[in-house]
Amino acid sequence: MGTIDEHHDQLPFDVFARSCPSRETLGHVTGRWGGLTLCALREDTLRFNELRRRVEGVSEKMLSQTLHALERDGLVSRDAQPTNPPRVDYGLTELGQEVADRLLGLVEVLEQRMPDVLEARRAYDAERA
Amino acid sequence: MGTIDEHHDQLPFDVFARSCPSRETLGHVTGRWGGLTLCALREDTLRFNELRRRVEGVSEKMLSQTLHALERDGLVSRDAQPTNPPRVDYGLTELGQEVADRLLGLVEVLEQRMPDVLEARRAYDAERA
Numbered sequence: 001m002g003t004i005d006e007h008h009d010q011l012p013f014d015v016f017a018r019s020c021p022s023r024e025t026l027g028h029v030t031g032r033w034g035g036l037t038l039c040a041l042r043e044d045t046l047r048f049n050e051l052r053r054r055v056e057g058v059s060e061k062m063l064s065q066t067l068h069a070l071e072r073d074g075l076v077s078r079d080a081q082p083t084n085p086p087r088v089d090y091g092l093t094e095l096g097q098e099v100a101d102r103l104l105g106l107v108e109v110l111e112q113r114m115p116d117v118l119e120a121r122r123a124y125d126a127e128r129a
Numbered sequence: 130m131g132t133i134d135e136h137h138d139q140l141p142f143d144v145f146a147r148s149c150p151s152r153e154t155l156g157h158v159t160g161r162w163g164g165l166t167l168c169a170l171r172e173d174t175l176r177f178n179e180l181r182r183r184v185e186g187v188s189e190k191m192l193s194q195t196l197h198a199l200e201r202d203g204l205v206s207r208d209a210q211p212t213n214p215p216r217v218d219y220g221l222t223e224l225g226q227e228v229a230d231r232l233l234g235l236v237e238v239l240e241q242r243m244p245d246v247l248e249a250r251r252a253y254d255a256e257r258a
Contacts, residue, residue, distance in 0.1 A: 013243040015236050016165060018185040022243045026236065030159035036145060056147040074249025095245055102238055106231035107144050107155065114142040114151045116224055120203025 025073050033058050033066040035103050038092070041076065042100040045091040075099055154202050162187050162195040164232055167221070170205065171229035174220040204228055 013022040028034045033055060040046065040054040052063050067090060070076040075096035081087040092100055110117075142151040157163045162184060169175065169183040181192050196219060199205040204225035210216040221229055239246075 013240040015240065016169070016183060016185055021247065022236075022240050025239055025243065025246050026164065027161065029235070029239065030164055032156065035155065035159055040145070054145060056145055072250050072253040073246045074253075075246075095242055095249075098238055098242070099235065102231070102235035106158070106228065106235065107151075109227055109231055110154055110158065111142040111144065111151050113224055113227070114154065117154050117202045117204075118150065120224075121201050124201040124203075 028066075028069045028073055029075070029099055029103070031066070033062055034070060035107075037063070037066050037070065038075065038096060038100040038103055039107060041090060041092045042097065042104060045079075045089045047087065047089055051090060070096070157195075157198045157202055158204070158228055158232070160195070162191055163199060164236075166192070166195050166199065167204065167225060167229040167232055168236060170219060170221045171226065171233055174208075174218045176216065176218060180219060199225070 014020050015023045015026050017023070029038065036055045036058075037051065040051055046054065048063070048067075051067075052058060052060065055063065058066070067076055067078075071078055074093055077091050077093050077096075079089045079091065081089070143149050144152045144155050146152070158167065165184045165187070166180065169180055175183065177192070177196075180196075181187060181189065184192065187195070196205060196207075200207055203222055206220050206222050206225075208218040208220065210218070
């Protein structure tokens, strides 16, 4: 349980509190690979190697760790088919979809506003050059 | 510039592309301390030490690095008063507010749904015990 403060007095969970488990889950969801993995799975159910190609730059080990953490948090579901060779599809749970929708909203803002970000960087660097 | 794929054919920026600068900014915004810093500043303009108390667990060095990256991306503004001792207020730019609103939406979902996350973890661990 997180601490309760004046801003979240209705909720027992608070990401600002150091030991609240919601902070750990926020980390899984917004971590280096977690966010991109959730966004990729919002588009489609994917197999491990498809996901690896979609999330450019992720290693096999990191993608595997990321998927386990997201599965344990109840965000990603794993569907193993009893075929030979076995086929495993990764998808989002209902909660995973809700979280991914929020993430995609954030990503959309960033992608749209990148010209402003790049302009801000140029101004910041020029002032200090 | 990121690569262009079928899902983002209107946008030149794509977080899925390894070398797109939007991926770096997504990292600043959702990194271990960046997200909490933006959410804290959405509530109020804060001084460095106020911010450090609000974002429990952040070190002076990490908060300083986080603020610099967010300021360079044009998300955080720094207002230094010519008083003695000098007083510096940190706040959000208009773009920072837009980004923080999306982040707060994500945090709200997570804080509300943490009981489901914790239940999923229990089930996951029990299955593997």
